[in-house]
Amino acid sequence: MKTLKPLIRASVCAGISLSLAGCLTSTPHWDAHFGETIQQITAAQILSPQASSNTDPVAGLDGGAAAASMFHYSKTFAQPPIVGTPYGVGLGTSNTSGTP
Incomplete structure (x- = not known):
């Protein structure tokens, strides 16, 4: 009986504390600044906010040259590069016969 009263209390x-916690107000300071x-x-990722008003043409490659460049670049990945074994580095590449 002595251990039951403190447990009930x-x-x-x-x-009571959980029911009062439901009555607490939310965080109005945080809610006022939500999304800032x-x-x-x-805004920090925009290089020039006035870029849309600039009517000067962009200096660089034209469309045809850029497409050809990308086509040739993509062809470099058609065949994987030939990779030798890491254990045979420098073996069999010498032209000396062992005599000075």
Whole structure:
């Protein structure tokens, strides 16, 4: 009986504290600033905000030259490079017969 009263008292206190925790207000300071971090990160990634008003043509490759360059670049991956064994580095490449 002596151990039952403190257990009941602790469970009642826990229940009251949990029910009062539901009555707490949310975090109004955090809610007022919700999303500001994303806006700051997005703005930091923009190089020039006035870029859309610039009507000068971009200096660089034209479309045909860029397409040909990418075509030739992609062909370099058609065949994997020939890789020798790592244990045979430098073996059999000498032209000396062993005499000075």
